[in-house]
Amino acid sequence: HDDEYLILVDVDADATGLDWLGDPDDDPRDGLVARILHVDPGVDAGDEVAVGDSLGRLVRSGFFAPWVSNHVHVGFRAADANHHRARGSLPVSPDVTVSPLDWDGTGTVVETAETFVVLDAPTRADAAVGPDGFVGLASDEGVVLDGGLAHYGFGGALSPVEDGRSLSLLGERVGRAAGRDVPWADFDVLVDGVQITGLSLFASRVDFGSKLVCPGHGFATGDEVSVEIRPSADPIRLD
Numbered sequence: 597h598d599d600e601y602l603i604l605v606d607v608d609a610d611a612t613g614l615d616w617l618g619d620p621d622d623d624p625r626d627g628l629v630a631r632i633l634h635v636d637p638g639v640d641a642g643d644e645v646a647v648g649d650s651l652g653r654l655v656r657s658g659f660f661a662p663w664v665s666n667h668v669h670v671g672f673r674a675a676d677a678n679h680h681r682a683r684g685s686l687p688v689s690p691d692v693t694v695s696p697l698d699w700d701g702t703g704t705v706v707e708t709a710e711t712f713v714v715l716d717a718p719t720r721a722d723a724a725v726g727p728d729g730f731v732g733l734a735s736d737e738g739v740v741l742d743g744g745l746a747h748y749g750f751g752g753a754l755s756p757v758e759d760g761r762s763l764s765l766l767g768e769r770v771g772r773a774a775g776r777d778v779p780w781a782d783f784d785v786l787v788d789g790v791q792i793t794g795l796s797l798f799a800s801r802v803d804f805g806s807k808l809v810c811p812g813h814g815f816a817t818g819d820e821v822s823v824e825i826r827p828s829a830d831p832i833r834l835d
Contacts, residue, residue, distance in 0.1 A: 600658075603637050603651055604679055605630040607672065612647070617689060624686065627675030631685065633657075634668050661834075663712040663796060663809050694754040694799045695723040696734030701766045701823040703806060711811040712796065715821070720804050732799040733806065736764040740799065745770065746780035747794035747809060747834045753778055754799055768825040784828040787821050793832055795823075 607614065609625035616623045638652035639645060654666045671685030678684055703715030723731045732740035732754055741763070743751030757763075757773045764770055771778040785794050785808075792810035808823065815821065 599636075599655065600633070601636055601652075601655065602680065603632040603635055603639070605632065605645065624672075624674035629673050629675060629677070629679055631671045631673055631679055632668055633670075634666070662710065662811070663807070692730060694730040694732045694740045695725045696738050696740050696755065697722050697731050697804065698734055699766075699806065703821060703823075705815050705817050705819045705821065706805060708813075708815060708817055711809065713808050713810065713813060713815045715806045715808065717805060720800075728801060730799045730801055731804050733765075733795075733797055735770070736767065737761070739763055739773075741765070741770075741778065741797050742799065743778070743797055744809070744834070745785065745795040745797055746783060747832050749780060749833055749835050751778040751780055751797065752776055766823065766825050768827065770825065780831075782828050782831045783825050784831055786824050786826060787815075789824075791832075793834075 607625070607628040607630050609628055614625060614628070616625055632651065634655055634657050635652045636655045638650055645651065654668065656666055672688065673679055673685055697718040699718045703717035705713045706716045707714035718733065720731050723729070725731055732742065734740050734755075738755070739757045740754040741751055742754050745751055745765070751771065753763075753773055753776050759773055759775060761773045762769055763773060763778060768783060769781055770783060771780045784791050786792065787808060787810065792808055792813070794809050796807040796809050798807075806823070
C-alpha cells in the first residue's frame with residue numbers, strides 16, 4: 597500500500613485502567629496520546645471511541661516484509677511529545693501472560709505462500725491455555741521468544757527473564773537476554789538440511805504453528821519437515 601496513516605487518540609487513562617510505573621513526578625497520563633499506525637481511518641477528529649470500537653480498515657504498509665501479516669503499531673506519548681516521529685513512545689508493560697510452547701523442530705506444512713510456510717506444530721493445545729490466552733514459541737529454557745529469528749539482528753523475550761541469561765532453541769544457543777531484548781547469536785536456520793531465511797516468532801490468541809520464512813521455497817501442504825539450528829559465520833541478516 598502506497599499510503600500511510602496515523603491516528604492519534606486522546607487517552608482517558610482512568611477509563612482504560614492505565615497505570616504509571618515510573619516516577620510520580622513524571623506521570624504522563626494527563627493528556628496521554630495513543631499513536632496508531634497502519635489503519636485507514638474510519639473515524640474523524642472529535643469522534644469518541646471506546647474499547648471494541650472500529651478505528652478503520654487495516655492497510656498493508658510498504659515497510660512490511662512480504663511474509664509479515666497485517667497488523668497495527670500502537671504507542672503512547674505524552675501530550676507535549678512529537679507524535680509524528682517514528683521514535684519516542686513510552687515503554688509499555690502489558691499485564692498479559694504469554695504461555696510457552698515447547699517444540700522439537702518437526703511438523704507438517706498446513707499453509708503455504710510465496711515467501712513462507714506454516715507448520716501444524718506446536719499448537720495451542722500444547723500449552724493448555726484458555727480460549728483467550730496468548731501463546732508463543734519458547735526457548736529451551738521456557739522463555740517465549742519474539743521477532744525474526746535470526747534474519748533480524750534483535751528479537752525479544754515475552755516472558756520474564758534474567759538480564760544476561762543465555763537462551764537456546766532446538767539445542768543451540770540463539771542469544772543472550774539484554775533486558776527484554778535478545779540480540780541474536782550467529783546461526784543458520786535449516787529445514788531438512790537446507791538453509792532458509794529464518795523463523796517468524798510471535799504471540800497469538802488464535803491457532804498457532806511455526807512460521808518458516810523461506811522465499812522461493814518448494815514446500816507443499818502435507819510435507820513433513822524438520823527444522824534445526826546450526827552455528828554460522830555468515831548468518832542471514834536483513835536489517
